[in-house]
Structure formats: structure tokens, C-alpha cells
């Protein structure tokens with residue numbers, strides 16, 4: 315009889331963004347730890363690994379086109395950085411300039427100390443002139459607002475307006491949320507993004523709960539040579555030929571012994587397939603074998619955005635740039651937020667430069683499309699929008715534009731129920747797993763966690779399957795079609 319440990323099990327990971335790379339890296343670790351022979355193939359559509367992570371280091375200036383930094387409050391990204399030996403390159407955001415500003419009609423107001431989505435310190439908030447006097451009184455009346463009963467989901471806009479009042483929503487919470495989710499807070503699910511706020515509400519109000527708990531310090535971090543050093547390190551730590559670039563997956567079909575994954579170059583037979591691609595791509599790939607999951611995945615909406623990195627001579631910027639940047643109150647423009655990159659991460663440019671990263675929604679509230687314009691036009695608009703806010707006295711010396719078409723998954727009200735439907739469909743698809751930002755968190759640490767979880771589930775699936783019926787796997791091993799085949 316064949317020794318089942320001689321021929322490897324095959325796992326195909328689709329997508330080499332941070333989720334797919336973290337997944338493949340963990341599978342490799344698990345294989346080494348358990349002694350299970352696993353052959354991994356990571357199939358990536360584009361010529362490069364990293365997905366939305368794009369670092370540009372040209373001209374002595376470091377810019378990020380996609381994610382800019384990660385939160386250390388969720389430990390997965392920092393832990394992975396350390397595991398990969400990149401700890402020496404870890405750079406926390408400049409703590410001396412951690413202020414965030416609110417841009418209301420081109421005037422910048424400092425966000426009071428201790429205020430984020432919810433003010434955790436009342437005294438600085440009371441003395442801030444960001445909200446009207448009645449708006450501030452409404453916020454401190456929060457403990458007397460009766461809690462909403464039941465477990466039904468609601469939008470973040472509804473929750474915040476109910477508890478803190480509409481002015482707090484409009485001038486503070488909504489700008490912050492748009493900067494994170496690139497979607498209006500009226501659409502975003504409370505239970506899929508900040509479920510602990512509902513729990514706090516039930517325990518006597520948010521302020522009361524915050525006064526009893528010790529909220530962790532929000533620290534952003536990045537890497538000296540940019541976030542792509544994390545994705546590159548993951549890619550380099552995969553076994554030899556595991557990563558296959560320029561390999562868009564065209565279809566997945568169910569075979570009686572596993573799954574057939576088709577790319578334009580090669581076909582792969584796999585025991586398990588992990589779809590580490592956004593839900594809209596996953597939906598297309600699942601259509602052949604499960605119209606139900608394909609339909610549930612297609613219901614997750616996506617929004618678009620545009621990121622522009624602008625380099626100015628420091629002398630030409632009147633504003634102190636003391637802070638991480640600003641978020642904008644909705645006022646008819648598409649400008650959502652700006653990061654003062656040269657203040658938040660001073661190593662990214664020389665001190666005589668001001669590096670500013672601007673984040674736009676795809677359209678202005680009046681419907682004017684930004685994303686369809688060319689890069690020069692977009693950079694011009696970015697400069698025109700920034701000029702009155704920061705007192706710019708000269709045009710940028712350089713700019714880099716990144717268009718993000720349907721790149722931001724929106725966790726709409728009811729996202730949790732949709733996820734339950736998706737999970738239930740997965741139960742009928744043995745060996746298929748999902749990972750990525752479309753499901754349980756959009757930040758880099760969330761994506762890493764989702765990739766690692768999918769890796770663990772996939773390896774566990776292979777182990778269980780082998781324990782239940784070793785002959786199934788042995789017969790797969792005997793089949794020549796298990797190896798990648800040329801079309």
C-alpha cells in the first residue's frame with residue numbers, strides 16, 4: 315500500500331495580496347510543524363505580489379499607493395513582521411505629532427484629545443469649539459439615552475446619531491468613518507464593524523463603559539522601506555516555485571476527487587482551494603459550482619477611491635502640518651481625508667519637503683466623477699482642494715496618483731446575516747475556504763488573521779479527510795492528473 319505521507323496534498327491559494335500570502339506562509343509553517351506533505355500553489359493574476367500594497371521608492375521619496383500603515387492594537391501584522399525578521403524596520407507613527415484635524419469648509423479644527431469615533435475624555439471635548447454648545451451638551455447627555463433593545467443590526471450613522479446626536483455624527487464621526495471605510499456611515503453595519511459599542515450601550519451607556527475599561531492605545535506603524543517589504547518577505551519565504559504570477563484564475567470546477575482550478579496557462583487539481591480574492595472576484599469563480607454562494611458573495615458592495623501623493627517644498631506650505639492629517643466634513647467635495655505623511659512618518663522624505671497623501675471618494679456628492687479623469691487632472695484637483703486648507707503657495711513638485719476601482723468592500727447593515735449564509739454554503743463545499751478583506755475586517759491585521767485562519771482550516775480539512783478515508787487520498791495520489799497540467 316502507498317504511504318500517504320509520500321505524495322503531497324495539494325492546496326491552491328488564489329490571490330497574492332496580504333491575505334493570500336499570509337495564508338500560504340502559514341500553510342507552509344503548518345506543513346513543517348505537522349510533517350504533512352503539502353504542495354502549495356499561489357496563483358496571482360497580476361505580475362506582482364502584494365495586491366493593494368504598493369510602495370513607490372523613487373526619487374528619494376517613499377509613498378504608499380494603497381495601505382499606509384497598520385494598527386498595532388490588533389497584533390497580527392506586528393507579530394508577522396517580527397516572525398519574518400523585519401522587527402528592526404518597524405517604525406511607529408510619530409507620537410509627538412499624533413493630532414488629527416477636522417476640515418470643515420476649508421478650516422482645520424483640532425480633534426479634541428481622547429476623541430475618536432467616541433470621545434473618551436470629556437473635559438477636552440467640552441472645551442473644543444468643533445461643535446456648537448448645544449451639540450456638545452447633546453453628546454454628554456449620552457448616559458441618559460435609553461438603549462435600543464434587541465440584537466438587530468443598524469447603521470453606524472443611526473447608532474451614533476441616537477447616542478451622541480446628529481451634530482457629532484456629521485462633524486466628527488462621519489468624517490472619521492468615511493476616511494476608514496470609503497462609504498457613507500448610513501450604509502455601514504454597526505454589528506460588523508464596532509459590535510462592542512452595542513454591548514456598551516446595553517451596559518449603561520458608552521461613557522460609563524469607557525470609564526470602567528482601559529482602552530488600548532491606538533498606534534499606527536509601518537516599515538522603513540514601505541509596506542511592500544512585508545508582502546515581499548512573505549513571498550520570498552514561500553517554497554521555490556509556489557508563487558505563480560501572471561496567472562489569473564478563470565474558473566474552478568468540482569471534480570469527484572477535489573477541485574480543478576483553471577488559469578490561462580495551467581490547470582491544477584487541488585484537495586483544497588482558498589479564495590483570497592475580493593468577494594466580487596470570488597463570486598465569479600464560485601459561479602460554476604455553487605450559484606448560492608456566488609450570489610451571496612456578489613451582494614457585498616464595493617466602493618472606489620483615488621489616492622494622490624503630493625510632494626511640496628516645505629517652505630511653500632503655510633500650515634504647521636503638526637499632526638497625522640485631517641478628515642473632512644462632507645461639504646460638496648470628493649475630498650475625504652489627507653495624511654501629512656512627512657509628519658506621521660518623517661523618514662519618508664527629506665525635511666525640506668512636505669509629503670501629503672490625499673484620499674478622494676470616486677465622485678463628489680453632486681455626482682462629479684473623479685476616478686475617470688486622467689492623472690494630471692486628478693493631481694490638479696487634489697492641489698486645488700488642498701490649497702485653501704493648508705495655505706499652499708506653490709504647485710506640487712511631484713505627484714503620484716492611484717485609482718482604486720471597486721476596491722473597498724462595504725460591510726452594509728445585514729453583513730453579519732450575509733456572512734452566515736456564506737458560511738452555511740461553505741459547509742457544502744468541502745475544501746473550499748475564503749480569506750480577505752471582504753468578510754471579517756478590512757485592515758491589514760484583519761486580512762492577515764483571515765489568511766491564517768483559512769490556512770489552519772484547510773490543513774485541518776486535509777488531516778480529517780485523510781483520517782476518515784485514507785484511500786480517497788491515496789487514489790488521488792495515484793492519478794497523474796493531480797499534477798499541474800499544460801492546456
Ligand SMILES: Cc1cc2nc3c(=O)[nH]c(=O)nc-3n(C[C@H](O)[C@H](O)[C@H](O)COP(=O)(O)OP(=O)(O)OC[C@H]3O[C@@H](n4cnc5c(N)ncnc54)[C@H](O)[C@@H]3O)c2cc1C
Nearest residue numbers: 329331332333359365366380381382383563750751757758
Ligand atoms: C486606498 C486604500 C488605502 C488603505 N489603507 C489602509 C491602511 O492604511 N491600513 C490598513 O490596515 N488597511 C488599509 N487598506 C485596506 C487594506 O489595504 C486591504 O484590506 C488589504 O490590502 C486587502 O488585502 P487582500 O489580500 O485581502 O486583497 P487584495 O490586496 O485585493 O489582494 C487580492 C489579490 O488577488 C488577485 N486576484 C483577484 N482576482 C484573481 C483571480 N481571478 N486569479 C488570481 N488572482 C486574482 C489580485 O490581483 C490581488 O493581488 C486600504 C485599502 C485601500 C484600497
